Structure formats: C-alpha cells, structure tokens
Amino acid sequence: MFAVMKTGGKQYRVQSGDTLQIEKLAADAGETVQFNEILMLGGDKVTVGTPVVDGAAVQAEVVDQVKGDKVIHFVKRRRKHGSQRTKGHRQQLTMVRITEILASGGDKTGVKAAIGAGSVAAVAVAATEAKKPAKKAEKKAEAPKAEKKAEAAPAADSEGTKPANLLTEARGGKPDDLKKISGVGPKLEGLLHENGVFHFDQIAAWGSDEIAYMDDRLSFKGRIERDNWIEQAAEFAKEAE
Incomplete structure (x- = not known):
C-alpha cells in the first residue's frame, strides 16, 4: 500500500x-x-x-x-559598477x-x-501582530474615560479679577472702533466683543487684576500692558466725549 x-x-x-x-x-x-x-x-x-x-x-x-x-x-548587478559575487x-x-x-x-x-x-514562525508572528491592535484599542478605549474625567474636573479659575464693567452688548448698539488701539486687529476685536468689551472707557477703567484676567481670556499674555492699551483707550474715550 x-x-x-x-x-x-x-x-x-x-x-x-x-x-x-x-x-x-x-x-x-x-x-x-x-x-x-x-x-x-x-x-x-x-x-x-x-x-x-x-x-x-x-x-x-x-x-x-x-x-x-x-x-x-x-x-x-550590471548597473552597480560591475558588482558580482557568489x-x-x-x-x-x-x-x-x-x-x-x-x-x-x-x-x-x-x-x-x-x-x-516556517508555519510555526508565521503563527508566532501573527500572534504578536494580533496583540498590537488590541493594545491600541485599549488605549483608544481609555481615551474617552480620560476625557470624561477632564470634563468632570472643575475648571481652574482664571488669573486676576473679572472686570465689573463688562457688557452683554454695546451701548446704543454702537460699539467703539477698538481697532484704533495699537495691536488690536479684527480678530482681537471680535474676541473683545465675545468677552463683553465694546467701548474704550471699559478698557481705560481696568486695573492690574482686570488686565491679568483679560490677558488670560484673550490668550495674549502681556499685550495689554506692552501696547499700552489703557493709555490709548483713555485718550480715545476722551475724544469720543
């Protein structure tokens, strides 16, 4: 047989x-x-x-x-300068x-x-590779938990003191042209409006604590003092009067 x-x-x-x-x-x-x-x-x-x-x-x-x-x-290898070997x-x-x-x-x-x-080696490699996506999946699964924890954690208090003269809208519906202040462009003016700042006299009344708060909200650390916003706003406020 x-x-x-x-x-x-x-x-x-x-x-x-x-x-x-x-x-x-x-x-x-x-x-x-x-x-x-x-x-x-x-x-x-x-x-x-x-x-x-x-x-x-x-x-x-x-x-x-x-x-x-x-x-x-x-x-x-005929294109490798005559390279040849056994x-x-x-x-x-x-x-x-x-x-x-x-x-x-x-x-x-x-x-x-x-x-x-060869089959045994291939199976071992496949098993190793199969574990890698699982680890990635575990990390991805952990990410939402971390996000939830971040959401649950109370937001840290901003630096300084929130100005008391912030408004929900411009007085008379006519905001001042804040772009007159050196260093304030259209984007920064929009951020100021979002944070309740529409007029020169509001900026002119800020003290050091209010400046620190607005620096943090606008993400432009030191710009208010560096560009002398307070002095410029005070002058423009007088002109508006």
Whole structure:
C-alpha cells in the first residue's frame, strides 16, 4: 500500500519503511508525527482525494534534522559598477522514516500533526501582530474615560479679577472702533466683543487684576500692558466725549 502526501508545498509518494528528506518540521529527533494531507491512496484499491482523502494519514518517525547539499549561485548587478559575487545556501531539512499508512481513522489517533518550522514562525508572528491592535484599542478605549474625567474636573479659575464693567452688548448698539488701539486687529476685536468689551472707557477703567484676567481670556499674555492699551483707550474715550 502506498500514499501520496503533501508537505512543505511538495508531494511525495511513500510507503511503509521509506526514508525521505522533507522541508523542515517543528519536531525533534525520535518524535512521531502525522501527515494529514493525503492526496491519494494506492494498493489493492485506489482512492483519490477531493482534494484529500478523508480520515487518511501517514505517520512517520523523525530521524534527524539535517541540511541539504550546498547550492551556489552567482549574483551580478550590471548597473552597480560591475558588482558580482557568489552566494551559497543549504536548505534546512528533516529526515523522516514512514512507519504507518492509515486509510481511515487518522483524525482520531492523537499523534502530533507534522507542522513546518516556517508555519510555526508565521503563527508566532501573527500572534504578536494580533496583540498590537488590541493594545491600541485599549488605549483608544481609555481615551474617552480620560476625557470624561477632564470634563468632570472643575475648571481652574482664571488669573486676576473679572472686570465689573463688562457688557452683554454695546451701548446704543454702537460699539467703539477698538481697532484704533495699537495691536488690536479684527480678530482681537471680535474676541473683545465675545468677552463683553465694546467701548474704550471699559478698557481705560481696568486695573492690574482686570488686565491679568483679560490677558488670560484673550490668550495674549502681556499685550495689554506692552501696547499700552489703557493709555490709548483713555485718550480715545476722551475724544469720543
């Protein structure tokens, strides 16, 4: 009785007692392994798999882990200034001795399945890669919690003292042209309006604590004092009178 089995991407015709070298398996010498991809069984009756024969298996004993004959090939790079060299390679192989061919019941023997060393390495790499997204997912899951904590935490008090003369809208619906103050452009004027500042006399009345508060609200630390807003606003307020 013989069998045609597949392992390491190759097909082998084997029968009990045969010794052959196959692509390296993840097994030690003396271990018994089982090949479950049986494509055909031959003998008194021929059975062809579709693509494999259900329940069929080939068992073998691992004799040794060996290396194949050395293969030398020549490498030339014609666009790399005439670079050329020779490379040698010896393929990692496993020597096995076929001990038994099972026409049925191969799925119930409990014998370790023959797995290529490359497949084991690929599974290990895949398992490592699978853990990485999980860690990222955990970090993403933690992010909303951190945001919730941030929302729950009370906002820190702004520096300085909030000016008492802030308004909800300009007096008479006509705000002063705050852009006359050096350093105040359209964007900064809009921020001042959002914070209740529409007139020169409001700015002129600020003290050091009110300046510190507005500096913090406008995100322009030191600009009010550096550009002398108070003095400029006081002059423009007098002109408006």
